[in-house]
Amino acid sequence: MINKLKSLKKVIREKNKYFKKNYLKNKGYIPDKYYLPIIYKEKYGKKINLKNPTLFCEKLQWYKLYYRDPLFTLMADKYRNRLYIKKVTGKDYSVPLLGVWRKAEDIDFNTLPDKFVLKTNHDSHPFIVLDKNLVDLEDIRHRLYVKLNISKYLSSREWVYKNIKRCIIAEELLGDGKTELLDYKFFCFKGEVKYFDVFTESTDGKHGKINFFDMNFNRLPIKHRIINVGDKPIEMPKNFEEMVSLAKQLSKDIPFVRVDMFNVEGKIYIGELTFYPGAGIPLYEPREAQEMIGSWFELPEKNGWKKLKRDNKWIKETLRI
Numbered sequence: 001m002i003n004k005l006k007s008l009k010k011v012i013r014e015k016n017k018y019f020k021k022n023y024l025k026n027k028g029y030i031p032d033k034y035y036l037p038i039i040y041k042e043k044y045g046k047k048i049n050l051k052n053p054t055l056f057c058e059k060l061q062w063y064k065l066y067y068r069d070p071l072f073t074l075m076a077d078k079y080r081n082r083l084y085i086k087k088v089t090g091k092d093y094s095v096p097l098l099g100v101w102r103k104a105e106d107i108d109f110n111t112l113p114d115k116f117v118l119k120t121n122h123d124s125h126p127f128i129v130l131d132k133n134l135v136d137l138e139d140i141r142h143r144l145y146v147k148l149n150i151s152k153y154l155s156s157r158e159w160v161y162k163n164i165k166r167c168i169i170a171e172e173l174l175g176d177g178k179t180e181l182l183d184y185k186f187f188c189f190k191g192e193v194k195y196f197d198v199f200t201e202s203t204d205g206k207h208g209k210i211n212f213f214d215m216n217f218n219r220l221p222i223k224h225r226i227i228n229v230g231d232k233p234i235e236m237p238k239n240f241e242e243m244v245s246l247a248k249q250l251s252k253d254i255p256f257v258r259v260d261m262f263n264v265e266g267k268i269y270i271g272e273l274t275f276y277p278g279a280g281i282p283l284y285e286p287r288e289a290q291e292m293i294g295s296w297f298e299l300p301e302k303n304g305w306k307k308l309k310r311d312n313k314w315i316k317e318t319l320r321i
Contacts, residue, residue: 056297062299069254070316073161073163098171104148114131160276185261188256188258212229246261253308
């Protein structure tokens with residue numbers, strides 16, 4: 001009984017903290033078109049140009065406001081995007097699924113192997129479990145409960161996450177969890193990959209270094225304001241062209257999307273499909289880098305997705321699964 005009360009107090013404390021951060025600070029009811037310029041100025045210290053955006057970070061805010069293709073919600077869903085990936089590529093490139101639950105209390109840890117990854121389908125930073133016998137599973141359950149109640153939409157107005165039907169998924173652990181796992185992120189504009197970055201020196205997907213490359217594997221003069229840029233040599237995977245081909249397929253007819261992949265012992269796994277890197281505020285430097293990437297991002301007609309011939313019935317049905 002005492003443990004249950006402690007757990008309840010912890011949940012209430014987390015919810016209050018979240019409320020203060022997202023509702024009181026963000027005034028949850030402020031319309032997106034007024035709120036986005038506020039957070040932009042907080043990050044960059046200057047006013048955003050939404051009438052004639054040229055920088056990548058400016059165009060991403062425009063993208064949030066004026067191009068809301070329902071397909072994006074499906075693609076951003078870390079559980080249901082598997083169906084999109086298989087439909088487009090004709091093959092299952094997703095990380096093998098071990099389980100899915102609507103609520104944290106429904107997780108049956110007995111059905112899971114000793115090593116696995118747990119995540120919510122609408123948020124970042126998964127929980128990597130290397131040995132379930134050596135970790136506090138109830139603490140993880142609680143943290144997942146908190147994550148399920150977090151709205152990425154409220155804090156950064158990433159609308160693609162707003163209507164995702166939330167759940168928790170368990171996936172196989174790629175690698176051994178101790179050796180670095182290279183995370184390739186392909187930046188795609190209308191089905192063309194213009195550049196990519198590789199996240200290195202990380203085993204948890206959070207702490208590591210970032211490396212920017214053009215499509216010939218030459219390093220680009222781009223820096224990140226928070227994440228250190230790596231300098232260790234990175235070899236081109238033998239099946240790199242297949243990775244690029246997959247990124248092109250998944251981004252066809254889409255103004256911009258980032259396609260994230262892992263390449264483990266020559267096997268490709270597609271992870272996230274991201275529309276607003278860094279919550280739409282990528283802290284790239286120098287300014288010339290933002291201008292260069294912005295020049296590749298050709299903004300579409302407002303709500304132009306309505307003219308595309310898509311299987312909208314399939315999208316709606318998939319989002320309801």
